[in-house]
Amino acid sequence: xxxxxxxxxFALPEGRVLSDPESLIVYGYDGATAVTGAPEAVVNVRSEExxxxxxxxxxxxxxxxxxxxxxSGLAGGSIPQGGIALNFAAMNHIxxxxxxxxxxxxxxxxxxxxxxxxxxxxxLFYPPDPASxxxxxxxxxxxxxxxxxxxxxxxxxxxxxRGMHAVLPGGMVLRVGGKYLKxxxxxxxxxxxxxxxxxxxxxxxxxxxxxxxxxxVGTLLALFxxxxxxxxxxxxxxxxxxxxxxxxxxxKPCIGCIEQVSKLGLPADVDALLLIECxxxxxxxxxxxxxIATLCTEGGARRVxxxxxxxxxxxxWKARRSVSPSxxxxxxxxxxxxxxxxxxxxxxxxxxxxxxxxxxDVLLPTFGHIGDGNLHPNLVFDPRDAxxxxxxxKAAEALIRAAVELGGTLSGEHGIGLLKKALLPLxxxxxxxxxxxxxxxxxxxxxxxxxxxxxx
Ligand SMILES: Cc1cc2nc3c(=O)[nH]c(=O)nc-3n(C[C@H](O)[C@H](O)[C@H](O)COP(=O)(O)OP(=O)(O)OC[C@H]3O[C@@H](n4cnc5c(N)ncnc54)[C@H](O)[C@@H]3O)c2cc1C
Numbered sequence: 445x446x447x448x449x450x451x452x453x454f455a456l457p458e459g460r461v462l463s464d465p466e467s468l469i470v471y472g473y474d475g476a477t478a479v480t481g482a483p484e485a486v487v488n489v490r491s492e493e494x495x496x497x498x499x500x501x502x503x504x505x506x507x508x509x510x511x512x513x514x515x516s517g518l519a520g521g522s523i524p525q526g527g528i529a530l531n532f533a534a535m536n537h538i539x540x541x542x543x544x545x546x547x548x549x550x551x552x553x554x555x556x557x558x559x560x561x562x563x564x565x566x567x568l569f570y571p572p573d574p575a576s577x578x579x580x581x582x583x584x585x586x587x588x589x590x591x592x593x594x595x596x597x598x599x600x601x602x603x604x605x606r607g608m609h610a611v612l613p614g615g616m617v618l619r620v621g622g623k624y625l626k627x628x629x630x631x632x633x634x635x636x637x638x639x640x641x642x643x644x645x646x647x648x649x650x651x652x653x654x655x656x657x658x659x660x661v662g663t664l665l666a667l668f669x670x671x672x673x674x675x676x677x678x679x680x681x682x683x684x685x686x687x688x689x690x691x692x693x694x695x696k697p698c699i700g701c702i703e704q705v706s707k708l709g710l711p712a713d714v715d716a717l718l719l720i721e722c723x724x725x726x727x728x729x730x731x732x733x734x735x736i737a738t739l740c741t742e743g744g745a746r747r748v749x750x751x752x753x754x755x756x757x758x759x760x761w762k763a764r765r766s767v768s769p770s771x772x773x774x775x776x777x778x779x780x781x782x783x784x785x786x787x788x789x790x791x792x793x794x795x796x797x798x799x800x801x802x803x804x805d806v807l808l809p810t811f812g813h814i815g816d817g818n819l820h821p822n823l824v825f826d827p828r829d830a831x832x833x834x835x836x837x838k839a840a841e842a843l844i845r846a847a848v849e850l851g852g853t854l855s856g857e858h859g860i861g862l863l864k865k866a867l868l869p870l871x872x873x874x875x876x877x878x879x880x881x882x883x884x885x886x887x888x889x890x891x892x893x894x895x896x897x898x899x900x
Contacts, residue, residue, distance in 0.1 A: 448505040448528075449485050455497050462486040471512065471529040475576070478779055479520035479862045483510065483529035490534050492609060492617065492648040498530055499646060500615030508895050509613070511642035513553060513584030516576040518780050519861030521588065521641045525896055530646055532583050538562055539649070546654045547606065547623035552583025552647045556590075559652075569657040571598035571689075574857070575765040583647045589639030591857035593719075593764070596815035597689040598655075600857060601638065607651035608634045610644070613892050623651055636883070641859050642894040644887040660726035661689070662733045663751040663760060666740040667714040671695055673744035674716035675794045678787060678814055680739050681720075686732050690721035691815025692764060698811045701770035706763040714746060718814070719764055767811050768822075774807055775824035779840055779863075783847035784856030785817040796846040797821050804839035806832070818856035844870050860898045868899055 452461045462468065463485040472482040489495045502509045508527030515522055536553035543566055550559060556577040563570050573592035574580055580590065586608070591600040607621025620633045637644055668674040678691060694717050703710045722732040737748045751757040771778055785793050801808035812819035821843055825836045844854050844867050854864060854871035869877065880899050
């Protein structure tokens with residue numbers, strides 16, 4: 445390791461390489477607090493050429509490389525196990541916003557919210573909106589296939605990546621796709637990289653599709669006395685021919701936690717809430733929200749409120765985005781699950797979550813993007829309580845088994861990383877895993893790209 449550090453220091457501009465123990469500490473963590481690690485060095489690259497240098501030297505030395513954006517991942521995907529943490533946070537330039545082709549070209553370290561603000565200033569829209577958008581990077585979003593509340597109508601990051609540059613071990617730069625919408629020109633390699641969690645190569649540039657910004661948006665908050673009524677509303681709304689841009693769900697413990705943080709005045713005794721948004725033509729938005737409000741009332745909602753202005757809407761979103769961190773009020777640690785289900789299985793899965801919480805005697809607050817079948821049951825626990833930890837592990841496995849039995853899968857948007865790796869065989873057949881291994885060998889024959897993540 446000493447050799448490669450001195451070679452990197454020699455080959456790169458001054459200050460790019462960090463190897464003193466104090467500087468390394470933060471790179472051993474991400475948003476998944478249950479897994480940690482430590483790199484032997486960090487390289488803060490500022491250009492594609494610098495990433496090429498790192499991956500050329502790393503291949504020559506057989507040194508593992510762990511790509512990193514903002515480290516907000518919830519699966520331990522960027523956590524290093526020795527080797528080099530390859531940090532893209534300083535490669536944060538928007539290279540082009542092409543308002544005619546509706547495409548943008550960006551470096552991987554651009555923060556998601558900064559990018560959204562830049563395109564919205566030009567009347568354009570980039571929908572993928574993970575709740576971490578003020579921290580997460582576009583490179584991290586592409587590598588995890590990040591989603592967010594607006595994916596019900598607009599799809600995940602995957603639907604917006606049209607091309608990329610990726611540096612492979614050894615230093616080759618793979619250039620794929622471009623500023624065009626359609627391609628039937630061979631294998632779609634950029635889509636293979638989306639969601640590959642840094643295991644194939646390091647993304648150094650992205651071409652992202654944009655769409656026109658919807659002229660109006662309106663937001664409803666509906667409170668329910670029965671969790672199952674809230675869950676059943678999804679089918680009723682979509683069945684009425686309405687496709688909201690957002691259909692978010694929170695159960696009672698989550699409501700209690702966000703109320704402590706944001707003081708929205710939510711009653712303590714409601715069982716569930718839905719946060720619903722429609723966007724588009726202002727007249728259509730009003731009509732759709734009025735219809736949805738009626739459907740909610742007919743479907744058992746105790747109260748339906750519409751955000752009267754942008755400030756009220758922003759308050760609701762602030763509260764929604766605080767739900768994941770606010771769960772620390774229940775227990776010091778959490779294991780956030782991310783199951784993705786067919787819509788028809790949402791109500792049965794909500795029931796199974798309640799049964800699992802009872803059977804294993806665990807706290808299991810649940811929220812999620814219920815409109816697209818993506819639920820986040822969160823196992824909150826105290827790591828100092830060994831008996832509780834054992835129950836949590838069993839409950840986690842039971843949750844994944846239930847999701848798979850109901851036709852779903854292990855992760856909808858957070859990825860597998862280190863945290864979910866042991867459970868992957870529950871959701872992916874052994875033959876498919878063997879193909880994953882062979883695919884990885886094509887891009888990374890010596891196995892230095894984010895080793896130990898996802899599978900294998
Ligand atoms: C409070 C909170 C809320 C969240 N809400 C959501 C949500 O609503 N939806 C959602 O999808 N996620 C959510 N997340 C998870 C997380 O923010 C996303 O997974 C995000 O995409 C990670 O981006 P990042 O820049 O932090 O990547 P990191 O955590 O740094 O890395 C994530 C993965 O991408 C790889 N990677 C990063 N950059 C590159 C690159 N340039 N080339 C190759 N590989 C790379 C890493 O190796 C790692 O495997 C949330 C996280 C938090 C803490």
